[in-house]
Amino acid sequence: MLPPLTHEHDLYSSQSLDLTTQYGQELASSCLDGLPPFEESSSYAGTSSSDNRPTVKYVQPPNPGWKYGDTIYSTDRGRKWMEGATDDNWVHHHTDKEDPKKIYTLLMSGVQPRPIAFVSSISADGNENLAPYSFFQVLCHSPPIMMISGITSLGVKDTIANIQATKDFTVNIISLPWIEQANAASVDAPTHISEWDVTGLTKEPSTHVQAARVKESAFSMECTLWDKYDVIQPDTGATGSTVIFGLIKCIHTRKDVLNTRGLVDPAKFQAMSRMGDISYGLVTEAFRLPRPSWTADGEAMERTIDKGVVNQPQDFWYSSAL
Numbered sequence: 001m002l003p004p005l006t007h008e009h010d011l012y013s014s015q016s017l018d019l020t021t022q023y024g025q026e027l028a029s030s031c032l033d034g035l036p037p038f039e040e041s042s043s044y045a046g047t048s049s050s051d052n053r054p055t056v057k058y059v060q061p062p063n064p065g066w067k068y069g070d071t072i073y074s075t076d077r078g079r080k081w082m083e084g085a086t087d088d089n090w091v092h093h094h095t096d097k098e099d100p101k102k103i104y105t106l107l108m109s110g111v112q113p114r115p116i117a118f119v120s121s122i123s124a125d126g127n128e129n130l131a132p133y134s135f136f137q138v139l140c141h142s143p144p145i146m147m148i149s150g151i152t153s154l155g156v157k158d159t160i161a162n163i164q165a166t167k168d169f170t171v172n173i174i175s176l177p178w179i180e181q182a183n184a185a186s187v188d189a190p191t192h193i194s195e196w197d198v199t200g201l202t203k204e205p206s207t208h209v210q211a212a213r214v215k216e217s218a219f220s221m222e223c224t225l226w227d228k229y230d231v232i233q234p235d236t237g238a239t240g241s242t243v244i245f246g247l248i249k250c251i252h253t254r255k256d257v258l259n260t261r262g263l264v265d266p267a268k269f270q271a272m273s274r275m276g277d278i279s280y281g282l283v284t285e286a287f288r289l290p291r292p293s294w295t296a297d298g299e300a301m302e303r304t305i306d307k308g309v310v311n312q313p314q315d316f317w318y319s320s321a322l
């Protein structure tokens, strides 16, 4: 049973969907199905330091003593995790048979956290536009290319149309202190409405492209249209999504979010990510794991290969043999 759309829910769910259509209504409802109620008394506090900023706590990795070949059954946490991997405990979704609404909500919740591109663009007749896109990723660094994907099944999104028309845009990473403003820009406003005016965010002129960047963002990328790819539904021939590839021409970083190496410090940056449904996430805990190198670790890896990894079944670890 789907929960009724409250005013609050209408506001949130209209972010990505045309609620005037039955499909949009159903899709919105399916994103919200089973969500816990908002706890109004527990607004976001974060882990405050003296300047009221959340900090990222760096902790030990979950199994610091891990050695090549140690399987998941070698720790309590791993064994507990694998208790859920029994043969009868899986749901298998065949995408060609499943309701697309279900696939949408599954992908939104299963592929998380996703980075969010807060995209500023301008239409052919000069209307300025802002909107968040979490089908977003950096693809390569030389040349520096990123992508966003706009769902077109309910009509072409303004951002996607604008970028194709005027060939440039900016991607701004959202930080916690202005998440409400950014979220407001996902409203399904008519094309002639500029989301800048409802968000209270500040336009900062770009140096390489026409579209402004967002001054509140501590990390912005000025991009030009590199390519686009229409994703066609195999059964109907309709365009399901349009993927925009952008060439990153200029990157603006705010000095006070950088560490001593000149790189973005996650604790200062407080970057927002998209979780499933209408949830946002903030990383507050992290750990470092060195990347293995064949020069340093090849011998140990070869020994493990020679020995053969024995993935002991769960029963073994619980048996009295140990």
Ligand SMILES: Cc1cc2nc3c(=O)[nH]c(=O)nc-3n(C[C@H](O)[C@H](O)[C@H](O)COP(=O)(O)O)c2cc1C
Binding pocket: 015, 016, 017, 116, 129, 130, 131, 132, 133, 134, 135, 136, 149, 150, 151, 152, 156, 157, 158, 159, 160, 183, 185, 186, 187, 188, 189, 274
């Ligand atoms: C955090 C967040 C991420 C979103 N990601 C996407 C996305 O990747 N693709 C998409 O088509 N819509 C996405 N949406 C919905 C769009 O932001 C929404 O449809 C917006 O109205 C589009 O604006 P535009 O037509 O001005 O481009 C997202 C919404 C939110 C709140």
